[in-house]
Each structure stands twice: as structure tokens, then as C-alpha cells.
Amino acid sequence: MQTPSLPDSPSAERPVVLVVDDAPSSLxxxxxxxxxSGYTVLVAADGEAALQRLELVVPDAxxxxxxxxxxxxxxxxRRIKANPAWAHIPVLFMTGLSETTHVVEGFECGGVDYxxxxxxxxxxxxxxxxxxxxxxxxxxxxxxxDVAGMGVVFVDTRGRIAWxxxxxxxxxxxxxxxxxxxxxxxxxxxxxxxxxxIAVGTATGMRLSVRNLGAAALGETxxxxxxxxxxxxxxxxxxxxxxxxxxxLSWLAKGKTNRDIGEILGTSxxxxxxxxxxxxxxxxxxxxAAAAALASGM
Numbered sequence: 412m413q414t415p416s417l418p419d420s421p422s423a424e425r426p427v428v429l430v431v432d433d434a435p436s437s438l439x440x441x442x443x444x445x446x447x448s449g450y451t452v453l454v455a456a457d458g459e460a461a462l463q464r465l466e467l468v469v470p471d472a473x474x475x476x477x478x479x480x481x482x483x484x485x486x487x488x489r490r491i492k493a494n495p496a497w498a499h500i501p502v503l504f505m506t507g508l509s510e511t512t513h514v515v516e517g518f519e520c521g522g523v524d525y526x527x528x529x530x531x532x533x534x535x536x537x538x539x540x541x542x543x544x545x546x547x548x549x550x551x552x553x554x555x556x557d558v559a560g561m562g563v564v565f566v567d568t569r570g571r572i573a574w575x576x577x578x579x580x581x582x583x584x585x586x587x588x589x590x591x592x593x594x595x596x597x598x599x600x601x602x603x604x605x606x607x608x609i610a611v612g613t614a615t616g617m618r619l620s621v622r623n624l625g626a627a628a629l630g631e632t633x634x635x636x637x638x639x640x641x642x643x644x645x646x647x648x649x650x651x652x653x654x655x656x657x658x659x660l661s662w663l664a665k666g667k668t669n670r671d672i673g674e675i676l677g678t679s680x681x682x683x684x685x686x687x688x689x690x691x692x693x694x695x696x697x698x699x700a701a702a703a704a705l706a707s708g709m
Contacts, residue, residue, distance in 0.1 A: 501545070
């Protein structure tokens with residue numbers, strides 16, 4: 412079988428995989444295969460040691476034994492997924508437990524794959540490559556959402572939080588509501604109604620808008636979080652002006668005429684007037700004075 416290539420990476424760093432097993436010596440061939448394929452392998456002998464490793468370094472993937480003394484692999488996985496900083500890490504179970512109940516538990520606690528021992532190194536490598544790549548793509552999308560100043564939460568059909576971006580996790584924590592781990596706070600349940608848009612306050616005095624964006628994959632509901640803005644700034648943001656329209660409005664607020672704006676932007680007064688027509692329509696105003704007042708109140 413051909414060895415899969417390394418997961419795509421924008422950097423030259425070797426991807427890191429954490430192997431958690433109470434008998435790591437029995438996985439020597441697997442670790443050797445991972446190292447030979449370009450991975451940096453970290454090893455932990457139990458669940459507690461694995462959590463301590465994660466405080467120091469966040470790996471690209473985790474290979475986790477389901478049956479270990481002390482903290483089981485399943486409980487270790489639950490704790491990993493409960494931490495927003497680690498929740499994105501794909502966890503692949505590798506265990507001798509092959510009963511259906513064990514397999515189901517592995518997926519329910521957050522695992523993405525389940526490999527039954529004895530381990531076939533090349534098979535694990537192929538699965539690891541796929542899950543690490545998918546996790547990286549998901550993380551990039553998640554970070555892009557947070558950079559845009561919003562947060563996203565996916566809620567399953569039982570009202571449980573299936574996934575949340577880091578920014579959304581911080582805002583959920585700011586609600587400071589007593590709630591069972593993994594469940595949506597009661598104040599947000601109204602947002603689960605299709606098409607709903609609600610606003611909630613936080614302990615810091617900030618208000619959040621929460622919009623239901625409809626069904627996503629696997630029947631989950633996607634909720635979009637953002638800081639609620641009031642006044643002219645919110646109205647202008649909601650208007651979604653183009654960059655050129657924003658420029659025109661800015662000069663209008665400074666008292667410039669259409670001819671002045673045209674000369675500044677290198678266009679004709681007629682074109683400026685067309686931009687103003689679109690601006691008035693988007694802002695819901697009828698006069699230059701009203702549009703200028705909105706822009707001046709930012």
C-alpha cells in the first residue's frame with residue numbers, strides 16, 4: 412500500500428500526533444510508521460497524562476486507546492471536546508473493544524473514527540491523513556468566521572451543542588447561565604425556531620444578536636452570533652454599502668457637492684448621483700441631509 416503524503420500544510424513544520432495508550436511499547440511499529448511518514452509523535456500513557464500534554468502543545472490529531480486504567484479513553488475524549496481550545500482536534504480511537512455499544516460510545520463522546528486492535532499501521536496512517544486534513548480545513552473556516560467578528564454554534568436535534576467556534580464559546584460563557592455541559596443555554600432556545608432572530612444580554616452588559624440560519628449537515632441547526640449594534644453605525648453596517656458608495660457618503664457628510672465628490676474620486680457628477688440614489692435606497696432615506704446625518708453619527 413502506498414504511504415499517504417503528509418497533510419497539506421502552509422508551513423514546513425511536521426504535523427504532530429499524540430498517541431495515548433497504557434502500553435505504548437506495543438505500538439512501536441505504528442509510531443515508527445508515523446515518524447517515517449513525517450509526523451512528530453508524542454506519547455502519553457494514560458488520560459491524565461494526555462490532558463497534561465495538551466496544556467503544552469496542541470497536536471494535529473490524537474490516537475486514543477478506549478480502555479485504560481484511571482481515566483478511560485472515552486472520558487478523556489469528552490474532556491478534550493469540552494475545551495474550546497482542543498475541541499477541533501480529531502480523535503481516532505484504537506482499542507480492542509469491538510462491541511457495538513463501545514463503538515457507539517466512541518462516536519458519541521466526540522471521536523471521528525474507531526480502529527479495532529490489532530492495529531494495521533498503514534490503515535491508521537491513511538485514516539489519520541484524511542481526518543487531520545479535514546480538521547485543518549474546518550479550523551480555517553472557523554477562524555475566518557471569528558476574524559469577521561462573528562461566532563457560530565451548531566446545535567443537534569436534541570438541543571446539544573455539536574460544535575462552536577472559539578468566539579462563540581467565549582460569548583456563551585459570558586451568559587453565565589447554569590446549564591448542563593454541552594447544552595444550549597435556556598435564554599437561546601428561542602433561537603432554535605426556524606428563521607428566528609433574538610437578542611440576549613451578557614454579564615458584562617454586552618448584547619448579542621443570535622440568528623437562526625437554518626439546517627446544516629446531519630440535521631443540525633446553525634446559529635450565527637454577533638455583537639448587537641445600535642444607532643447609526645448599525646444602520647450603516649446593515650446597509651452593506653459598496654466601498655465606492657462608502658467613499659461617496661463620507662464626502663457627502665463633509666458637505667461636498669456632487670461636482671466636488673466627482674473631482675475627488677475622478678468620476679462624473681452624474682455617476683456620483685447614481686451612487687447617491689443607491690445609498691439613499693439602502694439607508695432608507697430620501698434626502699442628502701438625512702444620509703449625511705447618519706454618516707456623521709457613526
